[in-house]
Every structure is written in structure tokens, then in C-alpha cells.
Amino acid sequence: MSDPALRELRGFIFDMDGVIYRGNAVLPGAAEFVANLRRIAVPFVFLTNNSTTPPDEVAARLVGMGIPAEPREVLSSSEVTAATAAAQVAGRRAILIGEEGIRRALLAEGFTLVTDHREADLVVVGMDREVTYARFREAALAIGRGAAFYATNLDRNLPTEVGLIPGAGSLVGLLEIATGVKPIALGKPEPGIFLYALKQLGTPAALTATIGDRPETDISGGQRAGLRTIAVLTGAGTAEEFAAMRPGPDWVFGGLVELNEAYFG
Numbered sequence: 001m002s003d004p005a006l007r008e009l010r011g012f013i014f015d016m017d018g019v020i021y022r023g024n025a026v027l028p029g030a031a032e033f034v035a036n037l038r039r040i041a042v043p044f045v046f047l048t049n050n051s052t053t054p055p056d057e058v059a060a061r062l063v064g065m066g067i068p069a070e071p072r073e074v075l076s077s078s079e080v081t082a083a084t085a086a087a088q089v090a091g092r093r094a095i096l097i098g099e100e101g102i103r104r105a106l107l108a109e110g111f112t113l114v115t116d117h118r119e120a121d122l123v124v125v126g127m128d129r130e131v132t133y134a135r136f137r138e139a140a141l142a143i144g145r146g147a148a149f150y151a152t153n154l155d156r157n158l159p160t161e162v163g164l165i166p167g168a169g170s171l172v173g174l175l176e177i178a179t180g181v182k183p184i185a186l187g188k189p190e191p192g193i194f195l196y197a198l199k200q201l202g203t204p205a206a207l208t209a210t211i212g213d214r215p216e217t218d219i220s221g222g223q224r225a226g227l228r229t230i231a232v233l234t235g236a237g238t239a240e241e242f243a244a245m246r247p248g249p250d251w252v253f254g255g256l257v258e259l260n261e262a263y264f265g
Helices: 028-040 055-064 076-086 102-109 133-144 168-179 191-201 215-224 239-244 254-262
Strands: 011-014 044-050 074-076 091-099 122-125 146-151 157-160 163-166 209-210 228-232 251-253
Touching: 011 191, 028 254, 044 055, 044 191, 044 209, 055 074, 074 076, 074 191, 076 102, 076 122, 076 146, 076 191, 091 102, 122 133, 122 168, 146 168, 168 209, 168 228, 191 209, 191 215, 209 215, 215 228, 215 239, 228 254, 239 251
Parallel strands: 011 044, 011 209, 044 074, 091 122, 122 146, 209 228, 228 251
Antiparallel strands: 157 163
């Protein structure tokens, strides 16, 4: 039996890893569901906490997987962090611990990147696989003298083929311990990144759903932003974990094959 409430949805926010793909493999139903949304002009956005990769490169990866995507359809914690900092921080000189995605986003918002703590109005931390102690030192000194402190996300670790490795949240934690200052965090599960995506879509929260595989980020964050939530079982979260949530997701599907059938069938 079809669900009228599901069919009323007019916008979608996709998590990617565990929803659209796993590793380098596209998950079943992903290409079909995205294509069907395009066919009936239902807007969507691909949302990621990953601050290392610019939207054009993310879109190119999706295209390479057989899922047509444009940079404007990709929103990462980098763009949200840079835009929020630009609106809230008076100065435009930033010390960055992060890679190309957040670097480009800050430059696009008019920030100048500096390395001396005495020049910094802002410290931004994202995932950085080449960060040095010297950069941490300058960042800590800048925060200590009053520079704003922003984090693209607080993901403590990242799954890889060889196991879990430190994520952006681990780097943020180093500075938090060193300075005693908590950052302003923008990535999932913070509601701000979902509200930013919602504004980009132009759809009402009550008619927009976020689709994710993680209870603690995708579903919890979507709920905090007032969105409808759809859990899929093709990634990290289990049926038992979603069932234990209070409140739980609005819908739980095995994957995008089942969601496609329920929404379009």
C-alpha cells in the first residue's frame, strides 16, 4: 500500500556514502531514483560533511558513477561553514586547518588565508591529512587571543579500507583541549547545514525529506531542522538502531530501490 504522506514530499536531501554509493560502488536504485526525480522536476541536493573536496569534484565523481550531477546540486560543510563565518565574523583573515574544499569556499567568501596568529580574525578546522604542529600552534594562539573558532564538522573518525582513522572532529578536539574553547560547528548533525540545504531547495520543511544511513547524524540532524526523515539500511545504521530512536525516522527502507518503488510506484 502506498503512503500518501511519502508521495507528498517535494524535495530531497541526500546523504551520499551509504545512501548513493558505498566506497566506489553505486548502491542499487540510486541512479534510478535520482533520474526519476529529475524527470518530474523534484529538486534535490547531495549533502556531505566532507570538507576536503570541492563541489565540482564531487559532482564529477557522481557522474563517473553514472549519476548525472552538477556542482550546484552538491552542498558540503565547507560552503556552509564559509558562508556562516562570512555572515558572523567581522574580519576576513583566517588560519585554516583543512584541504582544498574548505580553502576554495573561504576564498570564494572573500577570506584571506594567513599563517600568523597575530593576523587572524578566524580559525577554521576541517579534515586535513597534511596538517603540522606549527599550524596547530598558530591556530591555538589565535583562538587564545580571541579569534573566532569554526569547525566544518565534528566527525571523530572516518572509515577506510584498513579501519577507522582520525576525522575532522579529532583535529578540532586537539585545539579544544589546548584552548578550552568550543568551536561553532556547522556539519551534520547540526541543524544549520540542513536549513542551508532547505533554503537552496526552496521547498517547505514539512514537504522535504533528508535520506540517510546514520541515526546520529543524518536522521537526528534532519529532525532537529524540522525535516521529514527517511532511513535506509544500505550503510552504517541498522534496523534495530533506527527502531530504538525516540522519535524515530518517518520512514525506513531497505535502500533506494524500495524507496523508488514506494514514491513512484
